[in-house]
Amino acid sequence: xxLTYRSESLQFLKPAATSKxxxxxxxxxxxxxxxxxxxxxxxxxxxxxxxxxxxxxxxxAALDEWCRHPERIAAAAFEIETEQSRFPxxxxxxxxxxxxxxxxxxxxxxxxxFTRGEACIPINGLVWMDDAEAMLAAAMEKAAQxxxxxxxxxxxxxxxxxxxxxxxxxxxxxxxxLELRVDANGAFRSDEVAEKLRTLARFHLHSIEQxxxxxxxxxxxxxxxxxxxxxxxxxxxxxxxxxxPDAARIQRMAPAYLVLKPGLLGGFARSSAWVALAxxxxxxxxxxxxxxxxxxxxxxxxxxxxxxxxxxQGLGTGRLFHSNYPSPLRLEGEELWFDGEGNG
Numbered sequence: 001x002x003l004t005y006r007s008e009s010l011q012f013l014k015p016a017a018t019s020k021x022x023x024x025x026x027x028x029x030x031x032x033x034x035x036x037x038x039x040x041x042x043x044x045x046x047x048x049x050x051x052x053x054x055x056x057x058x059x060x061a062a063l064d065e066w067c068r069h070p071e072r073i074a075a076a077a078f079e080i081e082t083e084q085s086r087f088p089x090x091x092x093x094x095x096x097x098x099x100x101x102x103x104x105x106x107x108x109x110x111x112x113x114f115t116r117g118e119a120c121i122p123i124n125g126l127v128w129m130d131d132a133e134a135m136l137a138a139a140m141e142k143a144a145q146x147x148x149x150x151x152x153x154x155x156x157x158x159x160x161x162x163x164x165x166x167x168x169x170x171x172x173x174x175x176x177x178l179e180l181r182v183d184a185n186g187a188f189r190s191d192e193v194a195e196k197l198r199t200l201a202r203f204h205l206h207s208i209e210q211x212x213x214x215x216x217x218x219x220x221x222x223x224x225x226x227x228x229x230x231x232x233x234x235x236x237x238x239x240x241x242x243x244x245p246d247a248a249r250i251q252r253m254a255p256a257y258l259v260l261k262p263g264l265l266g267g268f269a270r271s272s273a274w275v276a277l278a279x280x281x282x283x284x285x286x287x288x289x290x291x292x293x294x295x296x297x298x299x300x301x302x303x304x305x306x307x308x309x310x311x312x313q314g315l316g317t318g319r320l321f322h323s324n325y326p327s328p329l330r331l332e333g334e335e336l337w338f339d340g341e342g343n344g
Contacts, residue, residue: 120337210235
């Protein structure tokens with residue numbers, strides 16, 4: 001077998017804005033595992049600047065080392081512990097290749113009801129940061145398309161404007177018709193967050209993701225206990241090991257939900273460990289992509305298909321780029337389907 005990689009750059013249709021800034025391009029490494037019989041499997045290694053904990057400077061050397069020894073992917077004792085800790089995005093790519101090698105079918109990582117086309121995955125409609133008028137139009141369009149869950153990025157606009165936006169949407173669609181989630185990406189300050197969450201609670205929101213910076217562990221632990229809104233942790237999980245003391249700390253903080261990005265968390269084994277914790281001790285979890293291409297998005301969706309999904313997943317980012325890779329995923333309203341023959 002032969003393993004190669006190359007760097008790729010995908011151009012966003014419009015800047016992907018968050019409270020931390022805007023992404024104009026998505027830089028990634030495309031890995032390809034070629035077998036002697038002509039089959040080839042692809043995966044992406046896509047650390048996200050300003051968010052991933054990958055050792056970016058050392059990543060090319062780590063990729064080169066795996067290319068020198070691709071047989072390690074097929075080894076019975078497949079070990080990526082070092083990469084999980086130091087290069088989470090690489091661990092995600094290696095697991096993706098490993099799963100395809102096990103299935104023997106390019107692009108197929110798991111055999112489950114989702115990949116057999118027997119079940120779909122419901123996804124939320126994501127409203128990216130923009131001016132309030134454009135965000136309102138996007139939200140109303142997604143509701144009209146049949147999305148029953150809409151997620152807003154907050155924390156960059158004037159807070160009153162964001163509240164007016166939520167109020168308008170909620171007036172048009174009550175909680176029984178439309179679930180609203182907000183994601184602050186750690187944008188709120190500790191001295192203002194309690195009052196802001198009390199205000200947001202008026203709009204009957206499902207949850208708020210990462211209201212404080214992941215560095216403010218004391219503030220987040222307090223909010224998990226006292227917030228009038230269910231708190232979901234996202235960035236707080238990056239760099240943590242769910243097989244050690246980190247899991248006990250998150251369990252002790254007791255957020256309502258965990259938001260899982262396998263590409264940033266070190267792959268599927270670690271993400272599955274977080275699922276187990278959330279299922280046993282918290283209200284639940286959902287997965288989101290971290291602006292991956294269609295290759296990474298498909299891998300995450302197939303992993304989600306292993307579970308009886310209860311929450312709307314954040315997997316609707318496949319149409320963000322001017323050009324993308326062929327995809328086995330098909331979106332019908334809020335329903336994500338797997339079509340092994342499709343080109344998405």
